[in-house]
Amino acid sequence: MTNNNDKTRVTHTYRNKTDKRILKKNPWKDYGLHITVLVLVIIAMVIGPMEITLTKGVTVSIMPLLYTMVLGLACYLIKQIKWIGKKQSKVAEGAMMLFIGILIAKLAVSSGQSIHLIFEMGPALLLQELGHLATIFIALPVALILGFKREAIGMTNSIGREPEVAIVVDKYGFNSPESRGIFVLFIVGTIIGTVFISFFTSICVSLLPLHPYAFAMASGVGSASMNAASLGPTIAAFPALETSIEAFAGFSNLLSFSISLYIVIFVAIPLTEKLYGFLEPKIGRKAIVNDGGS
Amino acid sequence: MVELIDGSENVSVHGIFNWILLLTIFSVIVVIGNYIGYKHPIADSLIGMAILSLITLVGVWMERELPLNISSIIYISVIGIALAFPSMPTSDAIIHYVSQIELLSIVTVFLAYVGIGMGKSWGEFKAMGPRAIIITVLVIASTYLGSAVVAHVILTLTGVSV
Numbered sequence: 001m002t003n004n005n006d007k008t009r010v011t012h013t014y015r016n017k018t019d020k021r022i023l024k025k026n027p028w029k030d031y032g033l034h035i036t037v038l039v040l041v042i043i044a045m046v047i048g049p050m051e052i053t054l055t056k057g058v059t060v061s062i063m064p065l066l067y068t069m070v071l072g073l074a075c076y077l078i079k080q081i082k083w084i085g086k087k088q089s090k091v092a093e094g095a096m097m098l099f100i101g102i103l104i105a106k107l108a109v110s111s112g113q114s115i116h117l118i119f120e121m122g123p124a125l126l127l128q129e130l131g132h133l134a135t136i137f138i139a140l141p142v143a144l145i146l147g148f149k150r151e152a153i154g155m156t157n158s159i160g161r162e163p164e165v166a167i168v169v170d171k172y173g174f175n176s177p178e179s180r181g182i183f184v185l186f187i188v189g190t191i192i193g194t195v196f197i198s199f200f201t202s203i204c205v206s207l208l209p210l211h212p213y214a215f216a217m218a219s220g221v222g223s224a225s226m227n228a229a230s231l232g233p234t235i236a237a238f239p240a241l242e243t244s245i246e247a248f249a250g251f252s253n254l255l256s257f258s259i260s261l262y263i264v265i266f267v268a269i270p271l272t273e274k275l276y277g278f279l280e281p282k283i284g285r286k287a288i289v290n291d292g293g294s
Numbered sequence: 295m296v297e298l299i300d301g302s303e304n305v306s307v308h309g310i311f312n313w314i315l316l317l318t319i320f321s322v323i324v325v326i327g328n329y330i331g332y333k334h335p336i337a338d339s340l341i342g343m344a345i346l347s348l349i350t351l352v353g354v355w356m357e358r359e360l361p362l363n364i365s366s367i368i369y370i371s372v373i374g375i376a377l378a379f380p381s382m383p384t385s386d387a388i389i390h391y392v393s394q395i396e397l398l399s400i401v402t403v404f405l406a407y408v409g410i411g412m413g414k415s416w417g418e419f420k421a422m423g424p425r426a427i428i429i430t431v432l433v434i435a436s437t438y439l440g441s442a443v444v445a446h447v448i449l450t451l452t453g454v455s456v
């Protein structure tokens with residue numbers, strides 16, 4: 001029944017989660033869940049996108065995708081809505097792993113349609129994956145100043161979604177401080193990541209004079225929902241380039257889920273270790289956090 | 295977190311049936327949203343979603359059936375790119391129907407499920423201190439900006455204009 005267990009453990013976290021939730025239960029029977037989603041989608045689409053001008057020249061666009069997500073979370077948290085509970089939350093999470101496929105398929109069709117772009121801009125696409133390493137140089141020193149110890153290695157080496165969590169747990173062991181660090185990043189990223197990157201992209205797109213394709217490539221940070229949330233404002237800012245932007249996001253995703261994992265294993269984690277060894281004696285604070293909390 | 299990484303099961307007919315039903319429900323919601331938000335015709339959108347669902351289904355099935363250690367995301371990407379490749383006989387039809395579906399319609403429905411799914415983690419999230427939030431925000435911002443800046447520099451160096 002269970003095949004090649006050691007290998008599946010590392011990269012197939014998505015699969016296991018989906019299968020456990022989808023193969024055993026009959027998730028389509030959760031009418032309450034799907035009807036709630038339908039109602040949220042209708043509300044979001046009727047309201048449509050909003051633009052808020054922060055200061056002169058800086059507009060933040062709030063897309064319908066944020067409404068549905070925040071309302072979805074609210075449905076779970078509001079006790080009066082009894083038909084959305086822990087069980088529905090689990091079903092939604094399992095179903096979401098399947099629905100990522102639709103998103104990826106849509107981006108892939110745009111990529112195939114614009115395949116010439118990869119030949120013209122291959123170098124930029126490949127090298128921007130290395131740009132992800134910036135997190136080590138920016139977040140690691142701050143983590144040390146804030147008093148984190150070896151947790152910082154897990155917290156700052158990458159974006160910390162499922163594949164990276166599996167890599168860190170595999171390397172350091174489940175109960176290590178490094179794994180504790182990436183669990184914290186995973187949980188906080190799950191809750192605030194999508195909303196944050198959507199606002200952050202809006203601000204970057206209106207403030208920074210970078211190439212539109214650069215924003216498109218950058219949106220493939222290695223998380224399907226963050227990618228989607230980041231694409232929203234990018235497409236809103238450059239509507240004429242929609243297909244190309246989707247194409248780059250598609251290519252970038254493909255890279256993030258293949259080459260990037262090896263970059264994390266062979267470059268990011270060793271680099272984080274090195275930098276930690278170098279910086280910790282200089283700016284690390286005296287073990288304030290042995291308990292891992294604050 | 296332990297439950298995230300444990301045993302897997304083989305595909306059963308029952309499983310595929312569940313996937314098809316879930317994808318159908320998802321497709322219907324997306325098509326309704328797509329119609330309200332972007333006024334795309336319902337019939338063409340349904341065909342578009344059927345194509346995307348089929349690609350997903352094949353990718354997810356391949357991940358579980360083939361003895362390779364490759365994520366379904368890779369399979370789905372490769373199938374999608376191949377079907378829409380300009381010289382493929384399928385490309386015109388696929389591009390026509392799939393372009394009826396706005397990316398943002400898919401994302402809006404997808405994130406509704408994400409929102410409900412993240413509810414489970416809310417308790418753990420509340421227990422995290424502000425320092426954890428600062429680091430997370432920095433990690434996401436620098437990952438994003440890092441690759442945006444690198445991409446911009448390379449695009450400028452290789453002389454790509456808009």
